Amino acid sequence: MIELTLALGIGFLVGSGIWLLQRPRTYQVIVGLSLISYGVNLFIFSMSRLRSNVPPVVSSGAINPADYADPLPQALVLTAIVIGFATTALFLVVLLVSRGLTGSDHVDGREPN
Template sequence: MEATISIAIGILFGSGIWLILRPRSFQVLTGLMLMSYAVNLFIFIMGRLWIDKPPLTLTDGVVDPAMYGDPLPQALVLTAIVIGFATTALYLVVMIGSRGLTGTDHVDGEEPDQ
């Protein structure tokens, strides 16, 4: 299971880097989103994969940490998702404004001569 998720994170991050190097602003934005998804998966996996274990303790007394999942990676990923959504919306607004001003969505602002 760990190898499969590691390969998925690597593919997501590699695809994001490849898209960031593309000449169109929408491809750059998509690459940034893929890279943020890969980082979110990485943070989430660092908290280990727990199956059927609650994230919080609701009992009094001595608590066995092996009986509960770690809620910190879940909180970090949830925060990163919200921040990623806000920055993606900002990038889209900037991209649409740039497209309106320059008439192209090329990253340099002009189409290359062919």
């Protein structure tokens, strides 16, 4: 049941993000990109075969991969969160400058007729 809820949550985030990307206002496009990145981060995190109370680093000796947690997906998601935050901040600055120069917050810079 939790797998279905997780899959629906990822699908809802990505679907809402794609829908917002097709909107004419730049703020909606930025929110859409953020929702897609959240959905992708959740997908990567869910594919990592999460385990609790196991060490993340392999010790010397006989190695059984089932006894260890995989730290790579967690590191990738953390890096993606930081990069996504910086990209969103940059997009917001570009949005404010574009709105100040054109007087509109439409993606193409002009109001529809």
